[in-house]
Amino acid sequence: MAQRYLISHLALLVIDMQKGMSTQAAGIRNNPGAESVMAELLGHWRKVGKPIVHVRHISRTSGSLFWPGQPGAEFQALLSPRESEHIFEKNVPDAFINTGLERWLHARGIDRVAIVGVSTNNSVEATARTSGNLGFKTYVVSDATFAFAKHDYDEVLRSAQEVHAMALANLQGEYATILTASQLQNVL
Template sequence: MRALIIIDMQQGMAGPAAGVRNNPDAERHIAALLDAWRAAGAPVVHVRHMSRTPGSPFWPGQPGAEFQPRLAPLAHEHVVEKNVPDCFVNSGLERWLRVRGIDAVVLAGVSTNNSVEASARSAGNLGFATQVVADACYAYAKTDYAGVPRSADDVHWMALSNLDGEYAAIVDTAGLLATLED
């Protein structure tokens, strides 16, 4: 059985204040995946980052910590709260998946090089068949350690390259949705 895990699609990640990002269609692709999983009655997990830093937009009770309305969980869908990038650390997620016989996960969300990459590495290392949906994730522009500015696309594609074949299979929304119809 395969679960869809949507990572950090919170209000604090929406809008220009979050930074220069790539893939402006990511939310549309995530919504298509969510709709398909719901229609199939398949398991969905919503992950929310809750900061330990007072004043953070992701501090509990702040508007930024709330889910984006279009991608908000339904009452019966599982919600995981985390305070580090990796949604498997100190969250009970692995146990929740294993108890339900889920052995495969599909990851979407933000940011590709942070929470998505960290979670995909853990999922792969824990033995889950892991897929990351490239067009249902996005990243932000970032300056690398050598001081070279990198575009959001560069950061996104490098993070996916780090995962591909080692920890996860990289897929796109259309291809993944086609596998649900089989």
């Protein structure tokens, strides 16, 4: 019984796993197997009945891949939510801003979250920072997140892996604990 109690206090947050993230327009990315790792984690969470939250980005910019009604705004089939799983929609990178996510977690006694999704340096990092600042024990699953190549402030093109690694480094220790999916099994 005690083990079930602990399990119920860890939620899986699946961030922005929408069809637009798998198009060429999204850019060059790292972690090509991230969706498979996410699907395995999602399957495990479902099997043991842990809370799952899906977060979908809805753009305020018409013409965006994530504009309401566009195919890019739809969830990827492999990672689509089930009816029993909660969905939050956001308009900014941080899943806690203007969504009710914090209240939803507190109402269920959830004090730990495991974050997967995209992109590591944007929505994942923003959500993890706020999660940690709000006092949630936060885990970011490194092999179940990915980023895109990006120019830095000095206009140097950074690879998707460099962007991913720097975002994880920004989070590690201060806001979150960075784990692989297999390491996450040890904290469940």
